[in-house]
Amino acid sequence: MSTLVFLEHHGNELSKAGLGVLSKAATLGDSDLSAVIIGTGVRPLADEVGKFGAAKVYVADDQQLDAPLPQPRVDVLAQLVRDQGIDTVLFANSVLAADVAAGLAARLDAGVNWDLTDLVQQDGKLVGKRPALQDSVYVDVGWTSEPRIALFRSGSFDPNASGGTAEVEDVQLALEDFSTAARMVDQAHEESEGPSIEDAQVIVAGGRGLGGPENFTLVEELAKALGGAVGATRAVVDAGWYPYSTQVGQTGKTVSPKLYIACGISGAIQHKVGMQSSGVIVAINKDPNAPIFEFSDLGVVGDVHEVVPKLTELVKQRKG
Numbered sequence: 001m002s003t004l005v006f007l008e009h010h011g012n013e014l015s016k017a018g019l020g021v022l023s024k025a026a027t028l029g030d031s032d033l034s035a036v037i038i039g040t041g042v043r044p045l046a047d048e049v050g051k052f053g054a055a056k057v058y059v060a061d062d063q064q065l066d067a068p069l070p071q072p073r074v075d076v077l078a079q080l081v082r083d084q085g086i087d088t089v090l091f092a093n094s095v096l097a098a099d100v101a102a103g104l105a106a107r108l109d110a111g112v113n114w115d116l117t118d119l120v121q122q123d124g125k126l127v128g129k130r131p132a133l134q135d136s137v138y139v140d141v142g143w144t145s146e147p148r149i150a151l152f153r154s155g156s157f158d159p160n161a162s163g164g165t166a167e168v169e170d171v172q173l174a175l176e177d178f179s180t181a182a183r184m185v186d187q188a189h190e191e192s193e194g195p196s197i198e199d200a201q202v203i204v205a206g207g208r209g210l211g212g213p214e215n216f217t218l219v220e221e222l223a224k225a226l227g228g229a230v231g232a233t234r235a236v237v238d239a240g241w242y243p244y245s246t247q248v249g250q251t252g253k254t255v256s257p258k259l260y261i262a263c264g265i266s267g268a269i270q271h272k273v274g275m276q277s278s279g280v281i282v283a284i285n286k287d288p289n290a291p292i293f294e295f296s297d298l299g300v301v302g303d304v305h306e307v308v309p310k311l312t313e314l315v316k317q318r319k320g
């Protein structure tokens with residue numbers, strides 16, 4: 001087995017989701033495990049990759065790779081698969097990673113399994129685990145040919161820096177003409193304060209029980225007091241109360257903070273699948289029969305408008 005993990009970066013940081021996939025791959029016993037970093041000025045990022053289990057890091061560092069466009073990345077990956085005899089390519093899902101994985105599958109006529117939450121060795125074969133039927137069951141999925149391509153739900157695995165160093169190898173860039181035809185005109189960044197929802201150790205999430213978008217200040221203030229990030233349910237995102245980037249769940253993000261505080265959230269299965277691996281789950285809901293209480297570690301039956309401000313006050317007092 002010869003596995004390659006695609007590592008995305010944002011600014012000067014490798015994405016946690018990609019390092020999580022690399023850490024998972026390292027548990028599968030592949031002594032030939034490698035990773036690839038593609039972009040401009042990314043060479044220094046390679047130094048930390050060995051800690052997460054890669055024996056080798058390929059670096060494609062070139063001005064032509066500055067914009068996060070998929071086709072030049074497909075060129076780099078296709079070249080590595082061909083020249084290095086790679087049989088498995090793994091991605092943590094993102095807008096870019098999904099495009100690159102699909103493009104690579106088309107280029108190499110390879111099979112891609114997406115939306116996986118786990119990967120295991122079963123009877124000498126790689127088997128992916130994919131939630132189905134609104135995440136109520138796990139389906140085993142495999143590949144009938146090589147290379148195998150897999151795309152994991154973001155946040156499925158925590159990065160595990162267990163030590164080690166990786167050999168760093170530069171990739172000689174050879175881009176196809178058609179891969180340089182697209183140009184990125186503009187890239188907008190969302191203004192945000194505090195940690196991102198994927199990286200936060202604490203998430204305070206709000207649901208329809210908050211009663212309106214203006215009441216999100218309650219969860220924002222508690223999140224701020226705890227040094228955490230704000231999450232939301234799809235119901236409130238669909239209603240336009242909060243941005244999609246904060247949606248937790250089946251069609252949003254999978255998160256696993258140490259502490260998840262759910263405020264006015266019913267605990268629908270599609271929300272649960274995105275946060276159930278959190279360390280401690282605290283639920284505040286006025287309905288004692290709300291499903292969220294079935295998988296919470298601590299529950300408060302009460303009105304969010306009363307409980308949340310008191311909690312924020314208590315946290316501030318403790319910190320003070």
Ligand SMILES: Cc1cc2nc3c(=O)[nH]c(=O)nc-3n(C[C@H](O)[C@H](O)[C@H](O)COP(=O)(O)OP(=O)(O)OC[C@H]3O[C@@H](n4cnc5c(N)ncnc54)[C@H](O)[C@@H]3O)c2cc1C
Pocket residue numbers: 134206207208209210232233234235236247248249250251252253263264265266267268269270271274284285286287290302303304305
């Ligand atoms: C294919 C599919 C994909 C989906 N993907 C997602 C997803 O990614 N993420 C997601 O979250 N959902 C997703 N959903 C939607 C999901 O089924 C639920 O509809 C949604 O999670 C409900 O959001 P909610 O808990 O905010 O609202 P509700 O279900 O309306 O719950 C509101 C809760 O607030 C409580 N409440 C009301 N007032 C107060 C108060 N004053 N104080 C305290 N508690 C109060 C109520 O008792 C209730 O339990 C998906 C659905 C489908 C079909």
